Amino acid sequence: MEEELISKKELLELTGISYGQLYRWKRKNLLPEEWFIRKSAFTGQETFFPKQKILDRIDKIVHMKDDLSLDELADMFSPASKAISIPMKQLIERNIVSTNAAKTAEVYIGQSELYTFEQTLCVYVLDYCLQTGEISLEEGKTLIPTFLEHYKKFKEQQCDLILLRKMGVSVFFLVPAGGEIHFESGVKIILRVDVPGLIEQLKLKLMAI
Amino acid sequence: MNQLISEKTRRNLTITGSSSVMGGIYNNVxxxxxxxxxxxxxxxxxxxxxxxxxxxxxxxxxxxxxxxxCDIKGGLKGGMLKTSGTVAVGGITQLRELNISGTIESKNDIYSEKIHLRGMLHTAGDCEAESFTARGIFEIGGLLNAGKLDIKLYRDCKAHEIGGGQITIRKASLMHPLSLFFKPSSSARLSVSVLEGDHIYLENTIADIVRGNKVVIGPGCEIGFVEYKEHFEQKKDAVVKDKRKV
Known part of the structure; x- marks a missing residue:
């Protein structure tokens, strides 16, 4: 996947932020190190960023920095799990996940009252997939154990969740975020879920609690 | 593991003479x-x-x-580091505060809230701090990123890139009491390829590119290219090959 890049100078012009702010946000880990792409240009070395990602992120920071501290923001953007546990009831009451998704997940996660962040994320991902209408509830049942078992292996690294189908047989798997994959013909990618994006959404929703 | 060991069971470790021990969880070492x-x-x-x-x-x-x-093969993490000797770190250094009167040599990145340098800092990686005060020597292989950078040059210093909010680089004053012990060299220079910040004041600096909002180039500077937004000033004894307002 070739991404469109934006130079640091263009970025500052476009967003109206200063060098100081940019470096500050980098220090606070609001902007991940991988986004700083150094390339040589005719004026010497220049830094480039993945355009869509950085513009989205800066837009979020600018809009939310009045309500949240930079550390809280960093926590939200970080792919790391938050050390929290939430009663499932509350998740349903607050419309963070649907009753359907919660019921399906319950069988695998167990009847525990409090869900860890990882478990909550799993239900949230399932809910998201069901909402897209691309997967059936039956397929959702295979998603949960797959996600619960393998997600933690990625640790700090980010991953995408992919659903394939061939001749009516569906396969779920997790790959490092943005990684390229190729298949034999006849295989169809039904769904590619950007898990870090969902983590961000979920954290934002949980913060309201 | 930390939570399992209650605060009471942490023991002190003392080594006098010459000895070798296993790592673990201790109170005071x-x-x-x-x-x-x-x-x-x-x-x-x-x-x-x-x-x-x-x-x-x-x-x-x-x-x-x-x-x-002190030679630490792995990383260093925690509160404050005070050294008047030599510290070598192999991994990432992540401390609240660094107070260096001696030498610190790092093979990896250094992150801290506050760095106060009166000796020598050498790192192959990046160096990030909210406030970076230097009255000594540093050599940074990567990016020096600080909210407030206050540098007085005593000897030649080097960084690959510098970025931050307020950047002030001056040559050391001979009148300073510290100068009696640690005499500043009058030819001390800072070399950097790219320097970017909001408010920039430079003396004795050699840089390819300087980009900023308000830029003042003081005596002893040799700058290839300056890009500024609001304000630009060039003092006597400063060389600026090219400049542009954006």
């Missing part, structure tokens, strides 16, 4: 003489007078103070 710790070490305070080697990472919640030599 004190080394007088020569000590080797095999494995990761977690403690509250560490004090070393003499020579110490840690074959692992060191996490010290409160303070690490070194008089002498």
């Amino acid at each position: 004190k080394i007088v003489g020569e000590g080797t710790i095999e494995g990761d070490t977690d403690c509250k305070k560490l004090k070393c007078m003499g020579t110490m080697e840690i074959n692992g990472t060191l996490a010290a919640a409160d303070q690490v103070s070194i008089v002498g030599t």
